[in-house]
Amino acid sequence: MARAIWTGAISFGLVSIPVGLFSATSDHTIHFHQFERDTSDRIRYQRINERTGEEVDYSDIVKGREVGDGEIVLVEQDELADIAPGRSRTLDIETFVDLDEIDPIFFQKTYWLAPTDERYARPYALLREAMTRTNRAGIATFVMRGKEYLTALRADGDVLALETLFFADEIRDRSSLDLPGGVKPKGKELDMATGLIEAMSGEWKPEDFRDTYTERVEKLSEDKRKGREVVTEAEPPEPTAMSDLIAALERSVADAKGGGKSQKGSQKSSQKDAQKKRNGSPDLSELSKADLAKMARELDIKGRSSMSRAKLEKAVAEASSEGSRKAS
Amino acid sequence: MSCLDCARDLDHCHGAFVRHADGTVECTDPACVDTGHERHELVVEDHSGLSR
Numbered sequence: 087m088a089r090a091i092w093t094g095a096i097s098f099g100l101v102s103i104p105v106g107l108f109s110a111t112s113d114h115t116i117h118f119h120q121f122e123r124d125t126s127d128r129i130r131y132q133r134i135n136e137r138t139g140e141e142v143d144y145s146d147i148v149k150g151r152e153v154g155d156g157e158i159v160l161v162e163q164d165e166l167a168d169i170a171p172g173r174s175r176t177l178d179i180e181t182f183v184d185l186d187e188i189d190p191i192f193f194q195k196t197y198w199l200a201p202t203d204e205r206y207a208r209p210y211a212l213l214r215e216a217m218t219r220t221n222r223a224g225i226a227t228f229v230m231r232g233k234e235y236l237t238a239l240r241a242d243g244d245v246l247a248l249e250t251l252f253f254a255d256e257i258r259d260r261s262s263l264d265l266p267g268g269v270k271p272k273g274k275e276l277d278m279a280t281g282l283i284e285a286m287s288g289e290w291k292p293e294d295f296r297d298t299y300t301e302r303v304e305k306l307s308e309d310k311r312k313g314r315e316v317v318t319e320a321e322p323p324e325p326t327a328m329s330d331l332i333a334a335l336e337r338s339v340a341d342a343k344g345g346g347k348s349q350k351g352s353q354k355s356s357q358k359d360a361q362k363k364r365n366g367s368p369d370l371s372e373l374s375k376a377d378l379a380k381m382a383r384e385l386d387i388k389g390r391s392s393m394s395r396a397k398l399e400k401a402v403a404e405a406s407s408e409g410s411r412k413a414s
Numbered sequence: 415m416s417c418l419d420c421a422r423d424l425d426h427c428h429g430a431f432v433r434h435a436d437g438t439v440e441c442t443d444p445a446c447v448d449t450g451h452e453r454h455e456l457v458v459e460d461h462s463g464l465s466r
Contacts, residue, residue: 089425091453109450117440117449131432131442144428145417147456163418163455231419231426231455 092230093202094175096213096239096246103201103209105177107230110196110247116303149232166232177237177248179224185240186375186395188223191257194250199239210246217241221396223249278335285342290374370399378402419455430456 090106120129133142150160167174177199201210217224217240224239238249271279326334370378378398382390385405393401419426429443431454439449451457 089423091425091450093422093424109448109452113449118438119440131430131440133430133442144456167418230452 090200090202091197092228094177094228096199096224096226097176097178098209098213098224101209101213102176103206103213104203105199105206105210105246106202107248108198108200110198114297114300116300116307163232167229174229177226177228177239179226179239181225182217182220182222183225183238184394184396185221185223185238188238188251192251194252197248197250198242199246199248213239214241214244214246217246275331275335278332278339282335282339282342285339370403373399381406425453426455427453429454430458432458432460434460435462 088108090108092107094105094107096103096105121127122129133144133147134140135142148160148162149166150158153159201207213224226237226239228235228237236251236253238251240247240249373381375395375398378395379390381402382393382398382405385402387398387401387405390398390401417426417428425448427441427443427446427448429441429446431439431441431449431451433439433451439451441449441454
């Protein structure tokens with residue numbers, strides 16, 4: 087079994103559930119090593135004492151910071167753990183929030199939590215099922231390797247997932263961007279762009295997407311190894327001239343409707359499947375927030391743009407049943 | 415001074431995790447098997463390539 091990168095306990099009211107934390111994702115990027123040009127000599131990093139020039143062993147390295155006037159304060163690993171009493175060993179759930187309320191900008195990385203022993207399977211399953219039922223995430227903080235993390239615990243099928251989140255002050259201020267605030271698209275342009283989005287819409291199938299750049303890096307390495315000529319990619323398309331915008335949109339919609347590449351074709355059939363589902367009696371609990379928002383727009387539900395997924399589902403269900411009653 | 419993570423049998427690395435300015439990462443320990451920053455107690459930000 088994989089080894090946990092952190093162990094501790096989820097603290098949920100008076101309930102404590104010992105768990106281990108495991109990375110849920112891995113980066114498939116090709117990690118290059120550094121070499122000196124025209125040699126096979128690796129660039130290595132060493133931890134050197136700047137005064138003696140001697141390499142320092144991990145066990146002899148402590149953290150330190152300058153506190154002014156050349157004075158340095160050194161701290162040991164266990165001293166840092168001690169100033170967060172309990173928090174380096176517990177995930178304290180402070181509140182539960184609607185999962186859909188969390189702006190994706192806050193999400194950092196996903197981990198899985200698993201009970202450390204079969205004895206804790208029952209409270210683990212209880213918390214997981216209760217969060218599934220309420221579509222809520224537990225907001226918790228904990229300390230791992232000298233850093234405090236803000237996290238959201240959520241149910242993901244049969245596992246509890248932990249999302250590390252950015253703190254609010256880590257989100258950059260967008261006011262520094264030169265955004266086109268005064269431009270309000272409307273009329274034919276907006277209709278065409280909306281139509282293009284509809285024509286290109288499909289179900290989210292992550293397995294349909296792959297990292298073609300990494301594949302090219304692999305091919306580049308293989309070609310260079312075999313002494314083959316390296317072919318460079320074509321230049322990216324030029325930006326669309328403003329006068330050509332409508333024409334470009336019209337051609338794009340025609341392309342999207344006309345099929346084209348196989349992936350676009352499968353997205354179109356997925357869209358048709360989704361449409362078919364909506365024409366019947368869809369199970370609202372299975373629909374995404376985007377699908378529910380679309381239904382809410384069609385049903386002209388007021389205040390839909392500010393609704394969470396749960397509220398959208400409820401409003402769509404009520405509006406649909408009201409519509410059915412009127413029709414009969 | 416013994417390592418707390420060793421004492422708790424946690425998956426971790428004693429190398430220094432280096433995050434370069436171009437986004438690439440590496441670990442000073444040649445035997446490091448997973449370049450997740452959270453496995454490392456020592457993290458170094460390398461900004462040396464920024465001015466190039």
